[in-house]
Amino acid sequence: MARIAILNYIRRPSPVHELTGTAKLIFFIAWSVAAMVTFDTRVLVCMLLIGAVIFRISQIRIRDISVVLGLAAVFLLLNNLFIYLFTPEYGVEVYASRDVLFPIVGRYTVTAQQLFYHLNITLKVVCVVPIALLFIACTDPSEFASSLARIGVSYRAGYAVSLALRYIPDVQREYRNISQAQQARGIDLSGKDKLFTRLKNSVAILLPLIMSSINRIEVVSNAMELRGFGKEKKRTWYMQRKLQRNDWLAIGFAIAVLAVGLAVTFSNGSRYYNPFV
């Protein structure tokens, strides 16, 4: 089985890495809320530029994340293609005007409004990408649970996230072992069989995997219970750090971007920035 391309924590000395997980989590949430709400091209372009600057500061290289960027590009391309195939006139509807650039065939024509709509929907995803990638690449997973607890998530849920991060490599290794063992016994998943056979074959891998996971749940929860997990209302975290000046600056900046972004977006009474009217 091919290696699974997964983005990981990359430790490097940089101001972005030094921020506490809490600050980065709040930054990330504010950023994605802003990108979700706005459809204003000006706001989105500004967010993209700021994101690019932060990316430079973080010392993460494009090479580190090229696989992930490739996946994102394919996803965006397909998404745009589907939108166009289903509704080639959607931009006309949104921006309430129609400037035909050139016709293709039948009902498919290229209009300036449709292209502008595609630009916006792409920007909406793209401007979150650098921040999301940085959040994963620059936050120590062990610090993450404490950050969740800090912003008010119940520590039990935070601990569940932390357990998930801890056990992903184990589950992955187990999956690989089981699937290789089953392949050695002649079970094929590669797509040569019929769909139904493939589904049935996947059970041959999943069932042992689930059984061992349920065992693991038993063992881990017993160990945690023995150590008194969940007895108190609060818990302390080994990896928790106090918020420093830079953390407050980052949080303040993110909230400012959110506020200004929303103000600019709704200044003309709708989510869309319409250059055509």
Place this chain on the structure above:
Amino acid sequence: MKKLSVKSVVAIGIGAALFFVLGKVAIPSPVPNTNISLQYAVEAVFATLFGPVAGVLIGFIGHTLIDATSYGPWWSWIIASAFVGLVIGLATMKLNVEDGIDSRKLIHFNVAQIIAHVLAWGLVAPVLDILIYAEPVEKLFAQGLMAAVANIITTGVVGTLLLLGYAKTVVKRGSLEKED
């Protein structure tokens, strides 16, 4: 609110790890560029075994991790994933798979999963997509319908087989017989 038990916390953590790993391994499907999403079968089984709260959080955490490590999170589909776990978990609360399984329970499980997937991908995901991304309605419902059908088939086949396999390994109450 009742607090999460230690066992549910661990089940959520490991369930989310399973969801993540299965979401990342690609098993090709007949339609190009889509894969068989085995993770929903596992989410359904865990929701049945550990309840609705576990179902919601497994879907939410697992899907967020998948998205965050590929291209920023697509919140509408993440919430739909969580919703699947919620509905299946709620609908199968009184099923008690641990006491053995029969065809009535399997039908119950499958009706629950079909309702969950239809609501999640046919309603929750597209509506949120319209609110958040303002994508055209026709495209979203076509996409949602495809996702619903694919997930119903995988959950129906794989999830059912997994439950059957699980029930076989659990020692049933009263399974010991007195020898003469």
